[in-house]
Amino acid sequence: MAETLGRQQPAQEADRPGSAADPTPGWRLWLPPGVESGVHAETPGDPSGLLHVGENWAVPRHRVVEHRHPGWEFYLQLHGGSSWRFAGRHLRLAPGWLVAVPPGLPHRTVPRPEGGVRQHFAYAAVDLRVLRARRPELAAAWTGAGVRVCADARAAAPALRAVVREVVGDLPFGAVARAAAVELLVVEVTRLLGPRATARRRLPGHPAVAHARRLLDEQYAAAWRLADLAAACALSRTRLAELFVAEVGQPPYAYLLERRVERAAELLATTGASVARIAAEVGFSSHTQLARAFRRRHGCPPTRWRHDAARR
Incomplete structure (x- = not known):
């Protein structure tokens, strides 16, 4: 549009x-x-x-x-x-x-x-x-x-x-x-x-963890604190962290960083926005913070990822 x-x-x-x-x-x-x-x-x-x-x-x-x-x-x-x-x-x-x-x-x-x-x-x-x-x-x-x-x-x-x-x-x-x-x-x-069908869960899971993952997936750029996420899920910080690690295999903050890096990788490959702008867009405080998280996840800096994506 x-x-x-x-x-x-x-x-x-x-x-x-x-x-x-x-x-x-x-x-x-x-x-x-x-x-x-x-x-x-x-x-x-x-x-x-x-x-x-x-x-x-x-x-x-x-x-x-x-x-x-x-x-x-x-x-x-x-x-x-x-x-x-x-x-x-x-x-x-x-x-x-x-x-x-x-x-x-x-x-x-x-x-x-x-x-x-x-x-x-x-x-x-x-x-x-x-x-x-x-x-x-x-x-x-x-x-x-x-x-x-x-x-x-x-x-x-x-x-x-x-x-x-x-x-x-x-x-x-x-x-x-x-x-x-x-x-x-x-x-x-x-x-x-369209016409609504009743959704059925195929695997059991705690509803608070599902809600927390949806929030982090959809609002990855927000400045989440564990206390805020726990309050949104009506649980204590300790209880949410325990449930999240048991079901997802990592703490909520590590999960959030993955979502941000994944979205940054998409933007690097499909837009001409600067690394600093992309960092701000996905919720990092600086392009340096993005670069550190990106290297841990992908083994290379964002600029190298963009260069390689352009050649693929």
């Missing part, structure tokens, strides 16, 4: 610094106007059914002009907030909100007041008519023309990022992986926005 999607014609070459060497055949990649970092990618047609995909970091007052899409678009607000108008309906999105916009529906952002925090969002548009041949049961869940909303949808973030990775990265078996990633994304958003 980048601003450039409101145009009737493709963006100019100046708007697409990566267009001369797009890694995935049939796809055009560029940085949308008004976006600080990230990527937008689109194609006239892909066997997976994917029409466009992106992950962007933008200023608080980033504006998206009115536009529409030929397929369903799934938009996830990861950080910051935005205000949207969907054919007369006004909706304010907070972090974790997912919106599904049906084909052909005009939508745009509503100007926000000065101030606020930077926005971070991801999105993908899928032609479910293409997907219907492979997964008719998934496509059948998306009849109707109304906007669908979920206020707690961070579980869809890994699937969205997987789709971005398979478009941006020049990886083996790209077409196969892209089709699989698109199907997984549609499964995830259908679970969140």
Whole structure:
């Protein structure tokens, strides 16, 4: 849902610094106007059914002009907030909100007041008519023309990022992986926005540990203290730490560091943001702290990881 999607014609070459060497055949990649970092990618047609995909970091007052899409678009607000108008309906999105916009529906952002925090969002548009041949049961869940909303949808973030990775990265078996990633994304958003099925646990586990892991997975950039995490789980610090180590195999802080390093590795491989900005984005106090944690986890500094990722 980048601003450039409101145009009737493709963006100019100046708007697409990566267009001369797009890694995935049939796809055009560029940085949308008004976006600080990230990527937008689109194609006239892909066997997976994917029409466009992106992950962007933008200023608080980033504006998206009115536009529409030929397929369903799934938009996830990861950080910051935005205000949207969907054919007369006004909706304010907070972090974790997912919106599904049906084909052909005009939508745009509503100007926000000065101030606020930077926005971070991801999105993908899928032609479910293409997907219907492979997964008719998934496509059948998306009849109707109304906007669908979920206020707690961070579980869809890994699937969205997987789709971005398979478009941006020049990886083996790209077409196969892209089709699989698109199907997984549609499964995830259908679970969140489609007919609800009762979830059943296959393995026993303490609910407080599951809640703590969700908090650390979804809010990895927050300045967590064990006392805050324990309070959120309604347990003492000692009891939560004991349960967490017994079930996960490591203390909560070590688990949190892994989540931050994993997210930093994704950003290093898929964006041009500086190491210092990425460190702040994922919750480290400095790029030096990130470098230490990154070396322990991956055996190399962040700059080397980015260099190697570019060559893969």
